[in-house]
Amino acid sequence: MGADGLKLLVAGGAGFIGSNFIRHILKSRPAWQVVNVDKLTYAGNLANLKEVSEDPRYRFHRADICDAEAIAGIFSKEKPDAVVNFAAETHVDRSIDDPGLFLRTNILGTQVLLDAARRSGVSRYLQISTDEVYGSLGPAGKFSEDSPLKPNSPYAASKTSADLLARAYFKTYGLPVLITRCSNNYGPYQFPEKIIPFFVTLLREGKAVPVYGDGKNVRDWIHVDDHSRAVEAVLLRGRPGEVYNVGGGNERTNIEITKMLLSAMGKDTSHMKFVPDRPGHDRRYAIDDTRIRTELCVAPQVPFERGLADTVRWYLSNEPWWRAVQSGEYQSFYDRWYVRKARA
Numbered sequence: 494m495g496a497d498g499l500k501l502l503v504a505g506g507a508g509f510i511g512s513n514f515i516r517h518i519l520k521s522r523p524a525w526q527v528v529n530v531d532k533l534t535y536a537g538n539l540a541n542l543k544e545v546s547e548d549p550r551y552r553f554h555r556a557d558i559c560d561a562e563a564i565a566g567i568f569s570k571e572k573p574d575a576v577v578n579f580a581a582e583t584h585v586d587r588s589i590d591d592p593g594l595f596l597r598t599n600i601l602g603t604q605v606l607l608d609a610a611r612r613s614g615v616s617r618y619l620q621i622s623t624d625e626v627y628g629s630l631g632p633a634g635k636f637s638e639d640s641p642l643k644p645n646s647p648y649a650a651s652k653t654s655a656d657l658l659a660r661a662y663f664k665t666y667g668l669p670v671l672i673t674r675c676s677n678n679y680g681p682y683q684f685p686e687k688i689i690p691f692f693v694t695l696l697r698e699g700k701a702v703p704v705y706g707d708g709k710n711v712r713d714w715i716h717v718d719d720h721s722r723a724v725e726a727v728l729l730r731g732r733p734g735e736v737y738n739v740g741g742g743n744e745r746t747n748i749e750i751t752k753m754l755l756s757a758m759g760k761d762t763s764h765m766k767f768v769p770d771r772p773g774h775d776r777r778y779a780i781d782d783t784r785i786r787t788e789l790c791v792a793p794q795v796p797f798e799r800g801l802a803d804t805v806r807w808y809l810s811n812e813p814w815w816r817a818v819q820s821g822e823y824q825s826f827y828d829r830w831y832v833r834k835a836r837a
């Protein structure tokens with residue numbers, strides 16, 4: 494795909510990875526425009542994009558990806574060249590409490606975006622999927638792109654459906670679909686319900702952190718900037734119809750992560766408590782990323798120890814960001830920054 498003057502529609506750009514990706518693209522691609530479409534659910538936070546909000550190459554539309562009429566209107570107004578879909582309900586624990594919302598957003602919302610992309614004839618549609626589509630590993634082995642899909646949570650099942658729907662649009666309609674399946678991301682602006690920011694903010698308040706089950710579950714951690722670089726490469730150089738695994742090559746048990754965070758925060762293990770396990774809790778994820786390394790020459794660059802230390806420092810020096818999330822104040826930013834400005 495030619496990179497000059499591209500207009501990229503990013504769905505879900507006000508969340509953790511989407512906002513990091515938008516900031517990355519506006520820096521790395523000076524000739525691109527970015528149109529961010531986000532419903533601003535509890536996970537969407539416009540403060541994540543404050544530094545680019547005045548950039549003339551950036552525009553924001555508040556819309557639900559399930560709202561076909563609104564999405565069609567945005568596509569016909571903006572005429573994007575390419576689409577990246579980050580928009581989703583993303584927290585496994587919430588999916589256990591309310592699966593219906595996950596099915597609606599993650600499956601039907603994806604279908605609405607795929608239809609809009611097909612009608613407007615975009616040159617690329619990238620579906621951000623997840624390694625959770627593969628289910629759980631035992632102590633050995635890794636997920637390759639050909640591993641069977643065996644999702645275990647309602648979240649993972651909904652993401653698997655969306656992933657397969659995107660594939661079907663490539664096969665049936667020839668829509669130039671690309672799919673990435675990434676492992677666990679960490680970095681700045683992650684909603685403090687996910688383990689790393691949740692534990693940092695609890696420890697900052699002097700509270701104990703709740704480790705599920707025996708704490709020996711393994712995740713493969715990747716810095717969000719490495720994920721952004723991978724998404725950019727797949728968007729530009731990936732083969733339509735193809736799936737690309739993205740991983741950090743960095744497997745850690747939850748106990749290891751917790752101990753690293755305790756040490757970074759100057760706390761001892763009296764601040765760690767074991768709590769009942771998450772139902773259906775996947776034991777281990779590990780990624781074989783040979784395809785993206787060999788075909789697109791993409792590999793993670795941020796060493797975990799450094800990335801985690803920087804991330805902890807970011808949350809400690811951006812306490813007003815997560816305090817505004819905790820108080821709910823962040824949900825008024827849309828009215829304060831967009832609605833009132835439009836009225837003035």
Ligand code: NAD
Nearest residue numbers: 505507508509510532533534536537557558580581677678
């Ligand atoms: P997040 O929860 O931080 O952000 C999700 C964003 O989507 C929010 O801005 C939210 O407002 C928006 N959104 C939700 N429902 C919407 C709707 N109906 N219409 C429009 N916007 C809507 O999520 P994240 O951690 O940044 O994850 C982004 C994507 O990456 C997701 O698709 C997720 O499945 C995938 N993913 C995440 C990870 C991870 O470790 N966080 C790893 C692999 C893949």
Ligand code: DAU
Nearest residue numbers: 583584585623624625676677686687688703704705710747
């Ligand atoms: O693997 C990619 C996935 O990573 C993404 O698709 C999901 O959107 C993202 O939320 C993440 O899912 P996880 O379930 O792995 O992330 P979470 O931060 O919720 O949990 C990480 C591990 O930590 C998991 O084994 C559960 C455990 N955990 C989590 C929380 C919130 C705890 O032990 N205690 C906790 O309080």
